[in-house]
Amino acid sequence: MSYLFQQLLNGLQLGSVYALIALGYTMVYGIVRLINFAHGDIFMVGAYVGYFALSVYRIPFPLVFPLAMVVCAVLGMTIEKLVYKPLRFAPRINLLITAIGVSLFLEYFTSLRFVFGPNFLAYPQPFKIERLNIGGVTINSITIMIFAIVFLLLLILEVIVYRTRIGMAMRAVSYDKETASLMGINVDNIISFTFGIGSALAAVGGILYGIAYPQIHPFMGIMPGLKAFVAAVLGGIGIIKGAVCGALIMGIVEVLASAYISSTLRDAIAFSLLILFLLFKPTGIFGREESEKV
Amino acid sequence: MSLLRVRDLHKNFGGLKAVNSFFLNISPGEFVGLIGPNGAGKTTVFNLLTGIYKPDRGEIIFEGEEITGLSPHRITQKGMSRTFQGIRLFKEMTVLDNIRTAYHPHIQYSLPDALFRTKAFRRKEEEAMEYLISLAKIFKLEKWLKAEARSLPYGEQRKVEIVRALVARPKLLLLDEPSCGMNPREVSELMELLTYVKERYSLTVFLIEHRMPVVMGISERIVVMDFGEIIAEGRPEEVRENPRVIEAYLGKSEWQS
């Protein structure tokens, strides 16, 4: 029984990290209807920034987070301005293909030797790990840190989106871009801002992932990115609380599948569940039907 | 024997009751008009009849057979076809292909016939071509046949929409504001055309229209909707005088002082 709780805890931990990535996907989709395939790679860049900050430049641990957030936010916003913005009115498929191109580019470029290199790198441990044992379940300080940070960020995001003017602008643009611009909202800036926030969250996710599962490499973003995306769809794409819910579920399913069924088939099970879910409720847990007006 | 019988049709969108308790009976050979202010639910009724929306409640019976909930292509194959309020031609195709696509259910050959280019394939395609070209000639569209549908002038596109609906040899033709965007000359041409078509192809027509001269002049019977419900029904002269109808269009007389 305590084994089950342990796995649930592990699943929640994994899911929390996925949530940080999933939020970026869902916010960007909500606002520009784009599946930003490159998002998982921004997560990867965040992890690497953390790596270099900690091991090479010896930057104090608390500062590493804001540093990575800024770097990734800038990266995300730059990509948007350079590549996605010119295609804003193009067919969705073109945007998708472009996003895939950006993703591949980031992966292969960073695996060049003079950039990050293609090898697996071991993540530095920035603090001593304490372990706590409650009724047969082990919690370590990494888990607590992850829960704390993710919870804090979610709170901040909630405040931004629902209690600030810029958040209101974000919501307006996601409902109806044209009308929002007629109301005086600078749609371009809001879109950039959304990419920025999403990327910053992914950056934190990258660092946390690196600390918790301490191996990083340039292609590390592919699977978590896909899973986080699946999670966002599961919860209802475009809906913030959907992304969080979906991510937590995804994390738990993945860990439980690995623990109780098979670790090699873990991903297959996770994605199969996704496909099944999509067939019955494609709009996700919290999603609403979007019908075409005829 | 009625051609189309609609009983107690309901359709909600979220909290909005788009169609509420809609009843209708159309006999073969009739020319029925459907009018009402914007947002009354007229196009929604068409969408329900043609299977694009599924009703929340109610029945639709066509030629004695229940068609409620069937998918659009099955309903079309049973003999009901329609035009759309905004033109929905296949933009990437030529006019000819637009029309040919609508003739799809009547072109009878199998997949192997197509793949191996059998005699059956050639014969059916040629027959289809002859029929379609002769139809295009009747509607004076033959010079547009090889042009891309979206390059046509608006009035001609509307004609193509109508021809496309006719090609499937329907028994009941639903026209959604066919005169939308036309100038007066085109409108009177359209009225002649519709009368001719109805006679020649023994059609029954159900027409949504905003232009009163058109619908009053051409319909035998008119149904009036407002806020999703039928508020009046009868001959054009009756409906024109009906106070509820006038109120729906012009508002209550209190405001007119």
Next chain:
Amino acid sequence: MKQLFGLLVIIYLVLRSLFTFGLINPYGQQIVLYTGIIMIWALGLNLIYGFSGQFSLGHAAFYGLGAYAGALLTKLFPSFFAIVPLSLLVSLLIPSLVAFLIGIPVLRLRSDYLAIATLGFGIVVKILFDNADALTPKLGGSRGMLGIPKYTNLEIVFVFVGITLIFIRNLIYSKYGRALLALKDDEITADVMGVSTMRYKVMAFTFGSGLAGLAGWLYAHLYTFLHPTNFEFLKSIDCLLIVVLGGMGSITGTVIASIVWVFLIEGLRSFLPSYLIEWRFIIYPLLLIMMMLRRPQGIFGKKEARLFRESSWYESFKS
């Protein structure tokens, strides 16, 4: 169509002589055959996506299913004389069947969700390939499958490229092709016009995936070695790139783009100095992005070479 047939015969004769007289080295010959295989694979996706507008990101999975299924049979029964046509049939039918079964539920989804569902499907299949040795060790699993007999040659590839081109062309210029183009253009209207959209979407998906399976067989029996990474999601992107590059809905475009793509990948491998070899994986996505920004309709857009277009009996109706 006679012109197309004639052209194919001429190209075959030219290639046959080049091969027989050693004017193209074995490596070059393999590249030529590979080009034909890619062409069949890409034409399959063009049918699903270019002509019918169904965004499938799992095309490599069907390629793999055909490859593994066919290769297993030929490996198991190497001396059975009829194994070649039999395993070809299997390579065609198994992916088609899977596509049919998956297609019926999945093709109801809207384009974004369809993309995700097919993506997920592709990932699941790839993982199954990784674990295939649990089913039978001959399938190799994550270490790869070896020892596949080399049955693919110029004749086989040519015959299948020819059949594929002719069948696809005949399909497109028939009522079936028009139905597909209509549902790609405006699905609701197509339905209202009497076209059973679900039936034709599934049909295109089944056919296109079957072609992928066929290409897979040819691939397996050319390179004699299969590895699950050959069939992962990134490979589906490769195929998508070819279809988009050539122009969606253009047979000519897909044909040319396939040739260009193979020569680009191989050419870059040969021409780039060794320290720049890795850069070809960077040039590739940059090309993709550039294409989308500058010429999204692809090289050919919707244009079709006269060779492929509707035959002359239609022209005679020009009034």
